[in-house]
Amino acid sequence: MVNPMELIGRRILVTGASSGIGRACAILLSRLGASVVLVARDEKRLNETLKQMTGSGHTAVTFDLTDLERYEELFNRCGSEQKLNGIVHAAGVGPAIPIQYVSIAAMREVMTINYFAFMELVKWFSKKKYSAGGSIVAISSISAKVGWLGGSLYCGSKGALDASIRALALELVAKNIRVNSVVPSNIQTPMLDDITSVVGDEATRQILIKQPLGLGEPEDVANAIAFLLGDASRFITGTQLVVDGGYLAQ
Ligand SMILES: NC(=O)c1ccc[n+]([C@@H]2O[C@H](COP(=O)([O-])OP(=O)(O)OC[C@H]3O[C@@H](n4cnc5c(N)ncnc54)[C@H](OP(=O)(O)O)[C@@H]3O)[C@@H](O)[C@H]2O)c1
Known part of the structure; x- marks a missing residue:
């Protein structure tokens, strides 16, 4: 039987694999036959993810992605023995901060993990030493397209991601690398719990009312990511796949 989603023999690096969407993604990719970094x-939480995965050849690498000077070391640890075939950048932070409280430290942190880390990942992945082509998927957000109270910094970081993806996709065609993002709405993860605890019950109810299909699960996003990693999406690059339960249809 043909499975257009299969990823047998592929080696995929997944950031944010210790929680939420990144964890669901690592688990799904292992079920589709990939070996996952x-x-x-x-x-501890990375090892909890590992325990839920199937297949062999997976590796857990502890690394702070805000340490932008150390990406060569990261790639030497995980991409030099067997070349990588894909990257998923699911690590991120999503603080709700009213503009009066947006500190320079917060700007640095959010932009570094959500955006600069992605640029470094793409840069190192696209070197011949670490990959011979493949597919790169970032987790953007509907926050790149719609605003919410306290979201100015987060919305900006995701908008930057999607804007760069268009240019990167064009630049990396020559290296046989596709670059896309998925655009989730509100998904049941620890990050969403953090946001709803800050904005309160009424604001949370107002957010969720906008999702006709209800609250999304991390697996809903992982399915879209797996599609963008595999050959079934070979004609898709430089774009966003919206996974929002109907949020943006209104
Ligand atoms: N949940 C939603 O409703 C939603 C909606 C739209 C988009 N998104 C996006 O989806 C992605 C995943 O979010 P999530 O909801 O799954 O969040 P989550 O459960 O809070 O997971 C965030 C992940 O990012 C990792 N991370 C954070 N800072 C890091 C750093 N400095 N270095 C390395 N790893 C770091 C965390 O790992 P450690 O703490 O172990 O380092 C964790 O694995 C994010 O980009 C988020 O913006 C989420």
Whole structure:
């Protein structure tokens, strides 16, 4: 039987694999036959992800993605023995901060993990030493397209991601690399719990009312990511795949 989603023999690096969407993605990719390099800071939670994966050849690498000077070391740890075939940048932070409280430190942190880290990942992945082509998927957000109270910094970081993806896709065609993002709405993860605890019950109800299909699960996003990683999406690059339960249809 043909499975257009299969990823047998592919080696995929997944950031943010210790939680939420990144964890669901690592688990799904393993079920589709990929070997996965899991990257995040928390070793214990990375190992919890590993325990839920199937197949063999997976590696957990603890790494702080805000350490932009150390990406060559990261790629030497995970991409030099067997070349990588794809990257998923699921690591991110999503703070709700009213503009009066947006500090320079917060700007640095959010832009570094959500955007600069992605640029470094793409830069190193696109070197011949670490990949011979493949597919790169970032997790953007509907926040790149719609605003919400306290979201100015986060919205900007995701908008930057999607804008760069268009240019990167064009630049990397020559290296046989596709670059896309998925655009989730509100998904049930620890990040969403953090946001709803800050904005309160009424604001949360107002957010969720906008999703005709209800609250999304991390697996809903992982399915879209797997599609963009595999050959079934070979004619798709430089674009966004919206996974929002109907949010943006209104
Ligand atoms: N949940 C939603 O409703 C939603 C909606 C749209 C888009 N998104 C996007 O989806 C992505 C995943 O979000 P999520 O909801 O799954 O969040 P989550 O459960 O909070 O997971 C965030 C992940 O990012 C990792 N991370 C954060 N800072 C890091 C750093 N400095 N270095 C390495 N890893 C770091 C965390 O790992 P460690 O703490 O172990 O380092 C964790 O694995 C994010 O980009 C988010 O913006 C989420």
